[in-house]
Amino acid sequence: MGRFIIMRLLSSVPVVLGVVTITFALMYLLPGDPAASMLARSGASSEQIAALRVELGLDQPLYLQYFHYLVQVVQGNLGVSLASNKPVTEMLLEVLPKTLALVFAALLIAIPLGTVMGVTAAVRQNTLVDRVLVGISALGVSVPSFWLALLLILLFSVTLRWFPASGQGELRHLVLPTLVLAFGAIGTVARTARTSMIDVLKQDYIRTARASGKSEREVLYRHALPNALVPVVTMIGLQFGWLISGSFIVETVFSRQGLGSMLINAILDKDLPLVQGAVLATAILYVTLNLLVDLTYGAIDPRIRYE
Amino acid sequence: MTTVQATPSLGPTRLLLRRVLGNATALAALATLLLFAGIALAAPWLAPFDPYQVYPERSLMPPGREHLMGTDLLGRDIFSRVLYGARVSLLIGFVSVGISAAVGVVLGLLAGYYGGLLDNLVMRLIDTLMAFPGILLALTIVALLGPGLVNVMIAVGIGGIANYARLVRASVLSIKEEVYVEAARSVGVRDRRIIFRHVLPNALPPVLVLASMSYGWALLSAAGLSFLGLGATPPLAEWGAMLSDGRSLMWDAPWTAIFPGIAILCVVLAANLLGDALRDILDPRLRL
Numbered sequence: 001m002g003r004f005i006i007m008r009l010l011s012s013v014p015v016v017l018g019v020v021t022i023t024f025a026l027m028y029l030l031p032g033d034p035a036a037s038m039l040a041r042s043g044a045s046s047e048q049i050a051a052l053r054v055e056l057g058l059d060q061p062l063y064l065q066y067f068h069y070l071v072q073v074v075q076g077n078l079g080v081s082l083a084s085n086k087p088v089t090e091m092l093l094e095v096l097p098k099t100l101a102l103v104f105a106a107l108l109i110a111i112p113l114g115t116v117m118g119v120t121a122a123v124r125q126n127t128l129v130d131r132v133l134v135g136i137s138a139l140g141v142s143v144p145s146f147w148l149a150l151l152l153i154l155l156f157s158v159t160l161r162w163f164p165a166s167g168q169g170e171l172r173h174l175v176l177p178t179l180v181l182a183f184g185a186i187g188t189v190a191r192t193a194r195t196s197m198i199d200v201l202k203q204d205y206i207r208t209a210r211a212s213g214k215s216e217r218e219v220l221y222r223h224a225l226p227n228a229l230v231p232v233v234t235m236i237g238l239q240f241g242w243l244i245s246g247s248f249i250v251e252t253v254f255s256r257q258g259l260g261s262m263l264i265n266a267i268l269d270k271d272l273p274l275v276q277g278a279v280l281a282t283a284i285l286y287v288t289l290n291l292l293v294d295l296t297y298g299a300i301d302p303r304i305r306y307e
Numbered sequence: 308m309t310t311v312q313a314t315p316s317l318g319p320t321r322l323l324l325r326r327v328l329g330n331a332t333a334l335a336a337l338a339t340l341l342l343f344a345g346i347a348l349a350a351p352w353l354a355p356f357d358p359y360q361v362y363p364e365r366s367l368m369p370p371g372r373e374h375l376m377g378t379d380l381l382g383r384d385i386f387s388r389v390l391y392g393a394r395v396s397l398l399i400g401f402v403s404v405g406i407s408a409a410v411g412v413v414l415g416l417l418a419g420y421y422g423g424l425l426d427n428l429v430m431r432l433i434d435t436l437m438a439f440p441g442i443l444l445a446l447t448i449v450a451l452l453g454p455g456l457v458n459v460m461i462a463v464g465i466g467g468i469a470n471y472a473r474l475v476r477a478s479v480l481s482i483k484e485e486v487y488v489e490a491a492r493s494v495g496v497r498d499r500r501i502i503f504r505h506v507l508p509n510a511l512p513p514v515l516v517l518a519s520m521s522y523g524w525a526l527l528s529a530a531g532l533s534f535l536g537l538g539a540t541p542p543l544a545e546w547g548a549m550l551s552d553g554r555s556l557m558w559d560a561p562w563t564a565i566f567p568g569i570a571i572l573c574v575v576l577a578a579n580l581l582g583d584a585l586r587d588i589l590d591p592r593l594r595l
Contacts, residue, residue, distance in 0.1 A: 018435030022447070029451055138583075142576040144527055146534045147550060147568030154561050238440075245441025249531050253554070264535050267450040275450045283438045 004298050012291050019283040023276045024069045028062075078280065079273035083266070088277035091262065096281070098168065099258035102250070103243045105178040110185035110239070115232055117186065118193025122228075123220060125198060133190065140187020145246055149180045149253040166255040177254045181246050185239050192235055197228040237293035241286040326588045333584030339577035343570075347393040356384035358391040358544045367560040377562040379552060385563060388544040389570050395545040396526060397574070399460055403525040404518050406464025411471020412507075412514060418472065419479025420502055429472065436469040442528050449537050456545070459538040463528045467521050474517055478510040485509075512589045520582030523575035530571050546571045 035052040044052075052058075057065050072078070078088035114137075121133040156176060157165035163175045200206065201224055209223045210216075248260025255261075259278055266274035327333045346353065356374075362382030370377040376385035418429035436444060448462035482488060483506060491501050530547030532538040534554075539545035541552070546567040553564025 014431050015434045015438050018431060019438050022435065026447070026451055138576060138579060139572075142523060142527075142572060142579050144530055144534075144547075144550070144568060144571045144575070146531060146547075146554075147564070147571065150550070150554060150557050150561075150564050150568070154557055158558055158561075241440025245443045248442060248446070249535065252535060263446065264537075267446065268454075268536065275447075279439075279443065279447050279450075282440075282443055286440050287438050 005295060008291065008294055008298070012287055015287055016284060019280065019287070020070060020073055021066075023280045024066055026276055026279070027272060073280070078277035081266075081271055081274045083269050083271045083274070088273050091274065092259070092277055092281050095258050095262050098256065099244065099247055099251070099260065102174065102177055102181060102247050102256070102258065103240065105174055106181035106185060106243050106247075107236070107239065109178065109182040110189055110243075111232070111236065113182075114186040114189025115193045115229070118190040118195075118232075119197050119225065119228065121190070122194045122197030122201065134194070137187035137190040137194075140183050140185075140190070142187075143183065145180050145184060146249050146253050148183060149176070149250060152176050152180060153253075168256050173254075173256075177247075177250045177256060180253075181243055181250050184246060185243060188239065188242070189232060189235065193228065193232050196231045197224065200224045200228040203227075234293065234297055237290040240289050244282055244286065323588065327584065330584050330588065332580050333588070336577040336581035336584065339573060340581065343393050343397060343574050343577075346390055347397050350390045350394055354384075354387035354390045356387040358383060358388040359542055360384075367556065367563070369560070370562050376566040377560065379549075379560075379563050380556060385549075385566055388549060389546070389566055391544040392546045392549060392567060392570065393574075395456070395539060395543060396530065396547070396571070399456070399463070399529040399545075400522050400526040400574075400578075402460040403463040403467065403529060404522050406461065407467030407521065407525070408471050408514060408518055410464075411468040412475050412510075414468065414472040415475025415477075416479055416502055416507065416510070419476035420483060420498070420506060426476075430476075433469045433472050436465075439466075442466070442531060445528055445532060446537075449532060454537040454540070456533075456539045456543070459529050459532045462532070463525050466528065467525060470517060470521065471514065474513055475510050478513060479506055482506050482509050516582055516586045516589055519578055519585055523578035523582070526571065526578070527575055 035049050035056060035058055039049055039052060057068050060068075076089050078092070080086065081088055081091060084091070117133050117137065121130040124130050153165045153176065156162045163172055165176070167173050206219060206224055209219045214223075244259070247258060248264060250256075251258040251261040252264055259282060263275065263278035263282075265271075266278060327337060360383065362378070365374075365378050365382035366380055368374050368378040368382075374384050374386065376389060379385055379388070414429050414433070418426040439447060445459070445462040445466040448465055449458055452458035452461065488501060488505050491505055529538060530545075530550070533545050533547030534551045536551060539548040541548065549567040550564050550571075553560070553567065556563045
């Protein structure tokens with residue numbers, strides 16, 4: 001177990017380094033001089049641009065700049081936003097809880113509901129119920145979230161006036177964005193749960209349990225379900241990442257503040273430090289969460305070992 | 308005298324086609340995709356109006372006999388724009404999936420066949436790409452290349468590479484242990500020939516499944532980026548961009564957003580269902 005934890009921790013080091021390298025490279029892969037483009041909006045003189053180049057260390061060799069960037073990132077210093085002049089780290093910490101609230105709310109709906117749908121479909125495989133549930137989950141993964149969001153706004157905000165179409169702070173503001181975000185995840189969770197349950201129901205130990213005269217209910221919920229849930233648990237980390245990236249669009253449609261709307265505005269504004277910071281924060285968050293899920297999973301299931 | 312009649316053996320392609328045609332869902336999905344492909348090709352003949360012609364006096368007309376799907380703010384016929392939009396949106400999907408598959412297959416082949424340091428490097432790269440969930444990688448690349456339709460295709464294409472590379476690498480690892488590869492190697496066939504004649508053809512069926520499944524994803528991502536204002540720019544008739552236009556008109560003219568969305572949903576759903584069916588037909592063990 002100790003070896004598993006250490007190997008798994010070590011395996012995420014190159015990934016994190018890779019992510020940092022990509023965000024570092026963003027600055028250099030952009031056409032033009034970074035200092036000039038950063039000062040472009042203020043109409044700075046060439047002396048000011050030269051001064052900023054020195055300040056940013058752009059006059060130093062690339063490996064030194066990279067090392068400097070690494071040190072800054074480790075210290076949690078992600079530079080200053082060009083648009084607002086505020087430290088990027090501070091801005092990220094301000095919006096992060098808002099995005100996480102949305103993502104967790106969606107997970108909280110999608111995981112139980114998706115599991116129930118998937119398991120029900122599997123137990124009644126090839127019946128009408130199964131077909132309807134499979135249809136709903138196919139719809140879930142196929143519907144454009146931005147379109148679903150507009151439809152829900154049309155129905156619940158414009159026509160029925162139940163929930164607001166934008167804003168945040170209260171629970172009622174969270175309802176529609178959460179529903180939109182959860183719908184896609186429900187589809188994925190349900191598909192996984194269904195496939196896994198169908199697999200488990202074919203196993204020998206299920207046949208043995210049935211043959212021993214146990215009630216169908218006991219066979220399904222005591223013997224099959226716990227085993228069928230394992231792949232669903234491993235999906236939580238993956239789903240988390242998809243939900244964060246899904247929240248980018250949802251936040252924009254519902255005019256919510258968050259990591260995604262901030263990143264998209266930063267891209268449109270060409271606010272490079274903020275883009276770097278938001279991309280880095282999202283990827284590191286995702287890697288860390290997957291690491292935690294894997295470690296928990298390794299602790300729960302003793303069969304899991306690092307290859 | 309009796310003649311021995313050889314039973315015509317079905318090639319893998321015909322066998323696949325026969326099975327797809329025998330599967331109701333796959334057939335419906337394929338028919339839907341073909342229908343949209345037909346619409347894309349025949350748009351100039353099918354569209355009752357010029358999709359770019361502005362009629363200020365016809366602004367925001369609701370769906371009716373003359374304008375089946377109504378008109379947008381500039382009085383353009385939405386039905387005609389949805390038909391023309393099929394050209395742009397379907398093409399984006401094809402180009403993006405093409406980029407993902409081409410680069411991913413090559414990376415997976417090389418990493419899986421040669422192993423060693425190359426494999427290690429490729430896999431670390433893939434791991435890094437996988438650390439950018441969903442649309443984040445595409446967004447990052449658009450941030451780099453700047454907004455625009457071509458850049459969105461490249462961005463979404465790069466965003467999908469990792470899945471293909473992993474899939475192909477895994478197939479190659481098992482294929483290269485097969486006796487026929489061993490046999491080819493032992494008689495001195497060159498690596499390049501082994502890769503292209505023996506390994507690649509056998510690694511392709513799962514790629515086909517992934518391509519079908521990721522087509523829907525690519526189309527959704529590209530439409531999403533256009534919706535965010537990072538992809539297709541006005542006045543281009545592209546479904547995501549049309550939805551973006553319709554967003555602010557949702558209160559007064561919901562039809563401006565509803566119809567392009569239905570078009571996206573139909574194509575993505577069909578691609579996903581076809582992918583599912585292909586997976587079941589080709590390899591029931593393959594789950595993505």
